[in-house]
Amino acid sequence: QAQLVESGGGSVETGGSLKLSCVASEYIYTRNCMAWFRQAPGKEREWVATIEADEFDGKTTYADSGKGRFTISRDNFERTLYLQMNSLKPEDTAMYYCAQDRGRCPYPPWAMNAYVYWGQGTQVTVSS
Numbered sequence: 001q002a003q004l005v006e007s008g009g010g011s012v013e014t015g016g017s018l019k020l021s022c023v024a025s026e027y028i029y030t031r032n033c034m035a036w037f038r039q040a041p042g043k044e045r046e047w048v049a050t051i052e053a054d055e056f057d058g059k060t061t062y063a064d065s066g067k068g069r070f071t072i073s074r075d076n077f078e079r080t081l082y083l084q085m086n087s088l089k090p091e092d093t094a095m096y097y098c099a100q101d102r103g104r105c106p107y108p109p110w111a112m113n114a115y116v117y118w119g120q121g122t123q124v125t126v127s128s
Contacts, residue, residue: 001025001027002025002027002028002117003024003025003027003028003117003119004022004023004024004025004028004081004098004099004100004117004118004119005022005023005119005120006020006021006022006096006097006098006119006120006121006122007020007021007022007023007122008020008021008122009096009122009123009124009125010123010124010125011125011126011127012088012124012125012126012127013126013127013128014088014089014090014126014127014128015087015088016088016126017084017085017086017087017088018085018088018124019082019083019084019085020036020082020083020085020096020098020122020124021080021081021082022034022036022080022081022082022083022098022119023078023079023080024079024080024081024100024117025079026079028079028100028117030074030076030079030080030081030100031053031054031055031076032053032100032101032102032103032104033050033051033052033053033100033101033103033104033105033106034050034051034072034074034081034098034099034100034101035047035048035049035050035051035072035098035099035100035101035105035109035115036048036049036050036070036072036081036083036096036097036098036099037096037097037098037099037110037112038092038094038095038096038097038124039094039095039097039121040091040093040094040095043094045097045112046063046065046110047063047109047110047112048062048063048065048066048070048072048083048096049061049062049063049066049070049072049083050072050105050109051072051073051074051081052104052105053103053104053105054076055104056104056105058074060072060073061105061109063110065091065092066085066092069085069086069087069088070083070084070085070086071083071084072084081098083096083098085124088124088126089126090126090127090128091126092124092126093124093125093126094123094124095121095122095123095124096121096122096123096124097118097119097120097121098118098119099112099115099117099118099119100115100116100117101114101115101116102116
């Protein structure tokens with residue numbers, strides 16, 4: 001069964017750090033485009049970051065909200081996507097989801113309907 005499973009969420013204070021993980025089942029080719037999205041209560045799901053397919057150099061791209069604070073990466077051997085989040089703010093509070101496209105990242109990268117696989121999410125709560 002093709003699935004993505006996120007973990008690593010939790011509760012931290014402002015300025016803290018968390019590292020999210022997203023493990024892909026053997027049916028998902030992790031070298032394709034992968035992304036992180038988030039959704040806060042009462043808000044629409046928003047794009048956080050993408051890492052391009054390996055054959056397109058694995059370029060990383062970030063939404064302005066996380067630029068300079070978040071780092072997306074992956075370990076193909078471990079079949080895992082990561083999101084390192086530093087200097088967290090209360091406005092980062094949300095459910096975080098990983099997603100995968102079947103090939104190259106869509107344009108724009110926040111086009112959610114282009115992503116084929118989605119995880120169930122992991123909650124991040126940042127207190128002031």
